[in-house]
Amino acid sequence: MNDTPRRLAIGLEYDGSGFRGWQQQKDGRTIQPLVEQALAKVANHPVQVTCAGRTDAGVHATCQIVHFDTTAQRPLHAWLLGGNSHLTPEISLQWVRPVAPDFHARFSARWRRYRYIFLNRLARPAILRRRVTWYYRPLAAEPMHEAAQHLLGEHDFSSFRALGCQARHPIREVQSVSVTRDGDFIYLDIRANAFLHHMVRNIAGALMCVGRGERPSDWLAELREARDRSQGGVTAPPDGLYLVQVGYDAQFDLHPEAVIPRYGFV
Template sequence: MRIALGIEYDGSAFAGWQAQHDARGVQAAVEAAVAFVADHPVEVTAAGRTDAGVHAAIQVIHFDTEVTRTPRSWVLGANANLPKQVTVLWAKEVPDSFHARYGAMARSYRYFILNRAVRPALGANNITWVREPLDHERMHLAAQQLVGEHDFSSFRAAECQSRSPVRRLARISVRRRGELIAIEVTANAFLHHMVRNIAGTLIAVGCGDRPVEWVGEVLAARDRKVGGITAPPNGLYLAGIHYDPALGLPSEAGEIFGLACPVRPDQV
């Protein structure tokens, strides 16, 4: 049978999602914990890989097993064997045809910025600090130029291995609550560093270094060298993996820092 799990993790403790021989990956910790419950080796497949320092408010994985456990047993058993930075949120039996990565219709990320003059002492590994005042309304307006299907070469990392730079960005918003700014993005898929490069470009607009129209110019250039900096990883959260609603998977994060961004299936 095939089991899907929803997982959240603090990426600051890991060198990314993928299991690695010479570094600590989230995948290895999850596989070890699930294998303990299953009483046999387990290989999990994730909806998407996150880089070092990037967090997941919801990551969806699947694995195959012949043993029978209740959803509660998968959750409690795995959590009892996971490091404190990783938590299994739910477990559900899914059809054998389900695939955590290829079955996803869209994915959502949220990028959080603490916008104040002094650096944070609390949660510094879980948010990006920008000291210069940011105009979130300018950032939101500039971001709308990215909506639609485009060649996002200007926002992909040089080491990106994707065959095509074309992605369909369904929605993007920039909101502020007090000193907290949230950039929220939903697309059919993402290129390597795409959200962090979008965030860095929007920050340049928000602090007044670049005009609103510049984001459209960067997109049209299809050249990473003309874009903004790659924003740090600590503000980035994988926040939603959107599947066919018929599966009944609770695959979207709730609030992060008190901000929620529900996305209906008809929006993706």
């Protein structure tokens, strides 16, 4: 019997609307303990998972990456099917694969990509409730896109940082950002080496001010340089936010799976 632990990586998706976020908490329903409990039942031993990015309450993921170590010898499909059989319907493992012992879901990640989705129409949604951010007043996507370009590069993002953020410093590198419209949907896509607490939601809130015509496009440059959260816009709701992609070096061979799934509106 081989008792040497091996490391496995998992890609999973979840509807975060009924959870208080990813990380285990003393009070409230969170995603991490449910994933660990499901995998422990397959492994027949306790399992502790590490994720690429801890999502907040109400935030969704289409490609969260986690890793864990196990001495259990199971075929990969047993982890996938067995794990899902023990999970609540809002959480689903999408793939499982072995990785090198030095792979770390969080610290090996080179970048993360988030997508924020606005449903911009007069009528509120029913089917997409809590899965998009509905806004009934017209939003102009082109000025929002122009404004977002002021965030590219490495900057101090204190103006977009939650007051309770525990990151050691506010410096982050935004590698790409765009705002596009497709019918009634407006998509904010942003990729960075890492994100601060509420960073994407605060950016989305500021862009709403531009989209409504209340602020010019270059206001985001002024806001970025102010390094003062109190000067920013509102924090957009979590409903429209999705973790959609995590990038790793080619040596870990995870890029084929780490793509944005096509769900029509996501």
